[in-house]
Amino acid sequence: MSSMIRIGIVDDHPLLRDGVAMALSKIADFQVVEQGESADDAVAIAARFAPNVLLMDVNMPGSSFAAARAITEASPAVKILMLTVSESVEDAYAAFEAGAQGYALKGISGRELVNAIRNVAEGESFITPKLASKLLGNFRKQAGDKQRVELSHREEQVIREVSKGLTNREVAIKLELSEKTIKYYMTNVMYKLHARNRTEAVIAAKRHLEREQISSLCGALAGRQT
Numbered sequence: 547m548s549s550m551i552r553i554g555i556v557d558d559h560p561l562l563r564d565g566v567a568m569a570l571s572k573i574a575d576f577q578v579v580e581q582g583e584s585a586d587d588a589v590a591i592a593a594r595f596a597p598n599v600l601l602m603d604v605n606m607p608g609s610s611f612a613a614a615r616a617i618t619e620a621s622p623a624v625k626i627l628m629l630t631v632s633e634s635v636e637d638a639y640a641a642f643e644a645g646a647q648g649y650a651l652k653g654i655s656g657r658e659l660v661n662a663i664r665n666v667a668e669g670e671s672f673i674t675p676k677l678a679s680k681l682l683g684n685f686r687k688q689a690g691d692k693q694r695v696e697l698s699h700r701e702e703q704v705i706r707e708v709s710k711g712l713t714n715r716e717v718a719i720k721l722e723l724s725e726k727t728i729k730y731y732m733t734n735v736m737y738k739l740h741a742r743n744r745t746e747a748v749i750a751a752k753r754h755l756e757r758e759q760i761s762s763l764c765g766a767l768a769g770r771q772t
Contacts, residue, residue, distance in 0.1 A: 549575055550575055550576075550577050551575055551576050551577070551598050551599060551663065551664070551667045552577050552579045552595070552596075552597040552598045552599075553570055553576055553577065553578050553579065553597050553598065553599050553600075553601065553663065554578075554579055554580050554581070554582070554588075554591040554592070554595060554597035554599070554600040554601065554624075555567055555570075555578060555580075555581045555582070555600075555601045556581070556582040556583065556584070556585075556587050556588040556591065556600065556601065556602045556603065556606070557583065557601070557602075557603040557606060557629070558583040558584065558603065558606040558607060559603075560583070562652070563581055563583070564581075566601065566629070566659075567581060569656055570659075570660075570663075573660060576660075576663070579591075579595045579597050580594075580595045580597070583606065583607070584606055584607040584608045585606065585607065585608025585609050585610050585612065585613035586607075586608050586613070588600060588602050588610070588613045588614075588617065589613050589616050589617060589620075592617040592620070592621045592624045593620065593621060596621060596623065596624060597624060598623075598624070598625060598667045599624075599625050599626075599627055599663050599666050599667050600617065600624050600625070600626050600627070601627050601628075601629045601663075602614065602626055602627070602628055602629065602646075603628070603629060603630050604628055604630040604632045604637050604641065605630065605631075605632060610628070610641075611640050611641065611644040612644075614626050614628075614641065614644035614645050614646050615644045615645055617645070618644065618645025619645075625647045625648075625666045625667060625669070626641075626645060626646040626647055626648070626666075627646065627647060627648040627649075627650060627662060627663060627666045627672065628641045628646050628648065628649045628650065629650050629651075629652060629654075629659075630649075630650075630651065630652060631651065631652050631653075632651075633651065633676075633677060635677070638673065638677055642671075643753070647666045647669075647670075647671055647672070648662055648665070648666045648671060648672035648673065649672070649673045649674065649677065650662050650672065650673075650674050651674045651676070651677070654674060696738070697735065697738060697751075697754065698734075700731060701731050701734055701735050701738075702755065703721060704717060704721070704728055704731040704732060704735065705731075705732075705735050705747065705748070705751040705755075706751075706755070707720060707721070708732065708744070708747070708748060708751075709748045709751060709752060714728045714729055714732065715728075732744070732747070735747055735751060739751060739754065
């Protein structure tokens with residue numbers, strides 16, 4: 547990625563959208579490449595302009611979560627940062643599950659938004675601290691309701707590569723292991739995730755890894771507040 551961070555902004559409130567665009571345009575290494583007002587606009591902007599970071603509202607015409615999912619699948623290099631008034635834990639979780647890299651509330655300060663954009667552009671996750679504790683509590687409740695799935699480091703490595711569409715042989719070459727060993731790890735992953743086939747394993751693993759990532763992020767942010 548070049549030193550310039552290219553940004554797209556999608557929000558159905560023109561005044562707020564223009565204000566954010568104007569503020570971000572004053573940052574030396576930020577470039578606002580396009581603006582939109584709907585979920586369809588978000589998908590189109592991601593495809594046409596490929597911004598490094600796409601700011602999206604949760605509540606706007608169309609389904610923001612479906613758009614985030616479509617963008618993540620078609621344009622994985624575009625990092626999504628939700629910028630919204632919604633403090634709903636369900637919305638935050640749905641955003642991350644759909645592929646968003648960050649979730650920020652519109653009450654965030656200018657400095658915090660700039661830092662959030664930089665973090666997301668570099669591949670890190672961000673969530674407004676006041677929501678972190680709520681999400682962490684929700685994860686702890688879920689952990690108490692059902693048995694926690696534990697994948698080993700190697701199993702996570704293997705399923706991450708398989709999720710990219712690699713065959714067992716290609717994963718074996720990349721990780722410098724035998725194909726037989728890769729099959730062994732895949733069998734373990736499928737058993738732990740209760741998956742009947744490779745496709746189900748990939749879907750279940752993605753959800754598992756997303757939950758682990760969000761849980762770790764929430765724990766870290768909650769720790770900063772204590």
